[in-house]
Amino acid sequence: MTDIAKPYLLFLADTENPTLAKTALGLRDWAREDCVGQLRLTQSTLDIGLPDLSPSEAAARGARSLLIGVAPVGGQLPEAWHASLLAALEAGLDIVSGLHVRLETIPALAEAAARLGRRLHDVRHTKTALPIATGRKRTGKRALMVGTDCALGKKYTALALTKAMRARGIDATFRATGQTGIMISGSGIAIDAVVADFIAGAAEALSPDAAPDHWDVIEGQGALFHPAYAGVTLGLLHGSQPDALVLCHDPGRSVTSFFPDYPLPSIEDAIAAYLPHARRTNPAARFVGVSLNTSALDERAARRAIEDAHARTGLPAFDPLRLGIEAVVDEMLSAPQARAVAAA
Amino acid sequence: MTDIAKPYLLFLADTENPTLAKTALGLRDWAREDCVGQLRLTQSTLDIGLPDLSPSEAAARGARSLLIGVAPVGGQLPEAWHASLLAALEAGLDIVSGLHVRLETIPALAEAAARLGRRLHDVRHTKTALPIATGRKRTGKRALMVGTDCALGKKYTALALTKAMRARGIDATFRATGQTGIMISGSGIAIDAVVADFIAGAAEALSPDAAPDHWDVIEGQGALFHPAYAGVTLGLLHGSQPDALVLCHDPGRSVTSFFPDYPLPSIEDAIAAYLPHARRTNPAARFVGVSLNTSALDERAARRAIEDAHARTGLPAFDPLRLGIEAVVDEMLSAPQARAVAAA
Known part of the structure; x- marks a missing residue:
């Protein structure tokens, strides 16, 4: 690291x-x-x-x-x-x-x-010797940002969420998985630069055992649907063992950036695709929110996109730079049993 | 390479x-x-x-x-x-x-x-500069071995399949993705040794454009359910763009090797899990067989395991070292439209 x-x-x-x-x-x-x-x-x-x-x-x-x-x-x-x-x-x-x-x-x-x-x-290159993942369940709590594509706000969502949690007195740590994130936080692992065998192991090393109420808020990478980077995404998902997942999406984007032949999944389909893989290493994994990058929309259109995402998934929807993040923190802190799990 | x-x-x-x-x-x-x-x-x-x-x-x-x-x-x-x-x-x-x-x-x-x-x-280390995957559909045909776990016969299945296809006059090339496979074939890419960003790109480079009737028979790695190696598996799956998938399984194994807390999926669940990811980069992808490692079983028990796998999936089931490989080659060569796709 x-x-x-x-x-x-x-x-x-x-x-x-x-x-x-x-x-x-x-x-x-x-x-x-x-x-x-x-x-x-x-x-x-x-x-x-x-x-x-x-x-x-x-x-x-x-x-x-x-x-x-x-x-x-x-x-x-x-x-x-x-x-x-x-x-x-x-x-x-x-x-x-x-x-x-x-x-x-x-x-x-x-x-x-x-x-x-x-x-x-x-920071683009890792020199640390990394372990092969063990799959052992770690103590403490973890949230992972996942997406329908690359470069649509996973890092900013994780940073904003960490800030909002800390403002409420929650012991939360931002965990960087990319180079800008590492520069911001001063530590982390550039997960896409590790040798393929060690992706999940690197993710395990990044968020070690912690106090029961501590949250690691982990920057995501890539997307499970991405024709070039899905392997990184899946290894990071398995090794992170997230209790809480936040789906990041750009409502103005219909195809994968730089891969115009690859349409983006709907947010419902994305949630349904991520969840079984997340539950492989943490059976309690659930989605707690949908983060929308509404930077291209005016206030009214942004509000409409957020309402639409909420209506479609039953989850708190928000733009971390604009609107609605407190409801996501509420959802993370709520007892998992007390709420219906979306798209299970 | x-x-x-x-x-x-x-x-x-x-x-x-x-x-x-x-x-x-x-x-x-x-x-x-x-x-x-x-x-x-x-x-x-x-x-x-x-x-x-x-x-x-x-x-x-x-x-x-x-x-x-x-x-x-x-x-x-x-x-x-x-x-x-x-x-x-x-x-x-x-x-x-x-x-x-x-x-x-x-x-x-x-x-x-x-x-x-x-x-x-x-051969454990790759020195080749690899490209980021493009997702562009390549010419020629490809078969990829996938599994419910590591180390249960993916390499031997690919080798046996290549041999059976060549014996019928089909232009088939074994494509190695691990070090023993590379030594056997004299070329290939150790896919678990590439930098994470390049997994799918390495798989694309491994089976380049080819003649329409040529088959690349690609050695698989890891498993989509493996807590340490699933990222390698998914990147290899996306980059390989397989037309035909063969599921490799050991009927005597109920948990992941060295990861006793991780039960293996059923063969039906494994097929259902692999297929949508395969279709992301090749919408025509389908399973053509179930390869069973029956080395621990006597002849009668092996035959029963193979019949059971066929009954459960509707696919030709076989042990590549023992029984039934010709039916899989038949299935690969059959028009995809003419047969029902299992677990679609």
Whole structure:
């Protein structure tokens, strides 16, 4: 499991396009208290509203790591960025990267990190030795986000749910399974980067035995219906042993992203497909909500989509960034026996 | 994809226990024509009935690779084996290993292989850059073995089916997804060793576009109900896009091997569980047979188990090493529309 020292200096380099700065924007939105500032190389670089700081200024304000918050075109690390990264290492910061290229394969960085005793975190790559799953039921409670597709709000749903649970005094931990999630929480396992034999084992390691009332809220990955990533989804589902499942869906999407020949299932069919697999490792698994990404809808249409999802499934439906999350927390905390299980 | 030069000299080292020589025995039983001899280090080493040959004698008889046919206790390569492996490289042979330890991490072997221009094949590890699955339907036909558990005859079923099809003049290729299968066929992908994101992509690469009447007969892995390996199984199922599925089952087994808390599904439930996932990437997918591992049963009990499986599923049931495989080939070749699909 990756463990990262926070808070961060967010490195924006010379990136002007917000689409390439998704990581930095996610960090700002979901871990604002962990971001001491931004490092921009030019006047025209995107400004995400944090104090402009040099690596040494950031270190003086408590920063422990420089986080590469932008994606270079092509996935390689531009030469022009090296000086900033070396300055960060000299200033006492570790470096955190989600790029394809491994930081340790860049000789200048590897040498400086070794000399200065700093760490280079490549969150896309896992170096931890993982166990084969045991299937043994663990103590504590777990919620897992699952979806009808990739990239429709599983991470944000898990983060919002964790926040709402904590606000009620519930002992809840967000468990990251993807690189941005790992950067936000400072730990986790990039589940799609582990060797196939170890998917469920990695998921077991990610949410270990815990106190009876503790909740792990686990970021999901992929979808059981996804022609490329379903294996990751199923292994994560088995290893997570969720008590509670939240189905994440984008009501504006009818086909799988980038796979136009693969229609999305209805939310009812998705629930019916996930449930038997979930119950293989936790017979008490049940759905507790439907999370809708309504960002493309106006307030009235969003409300209608949420009402429709509720009517179709009998479950609390919500948009975690907009409406209805408290009802899902209520459902999670309700005794499972006291409510009908949807689509059993 | 791994591509290995055959035929082999099977290296038995000083192994006396047949259980540790499973790989060599599998090769002898399924690829006898590819085995020119055995290399034993002591008089008390297991004799699997092949000519005893030194590496240079084997090379003179046409051998192209020395294959490590035994598992050392602990997975490491004993020092005592180094001399034989170096002699093989000097004699002109490549080395093929399914051990956990990578041959190239042993300096003496890496140096000799580089100097002599030989190849070191670690079939447990994949070095090929694999694509993300596309979900695009490929030409040609495919059969995939699936199971109620691991280790109950999926590889032998695929091998026997390939052999029976070829005997009828059908253009059929065995496609290996595990290390013994790769050694037997000389090529394949160890699907449980690929990075999780690429499981379905590896399966797509394994059985590329082919002539309309060509069949790929694909070795299965794991089981959809397996608490540790289901992710591998589902990715392999999606990427294989099978037209025909064969369910492999051991009628004497009631719980998952090594996971006694996980009961096996009935064969009817297993068929019903696999089919919707198979149809996600190939809507024409159907089951064509139930392969039973009846090795623990006498002839009469085996016949009864096969009749029972047929009665329960309506499908041809068989033991690939014993009884009934021709009916499965008939079923594969029959027009899908002409027969009822079991458990649809």
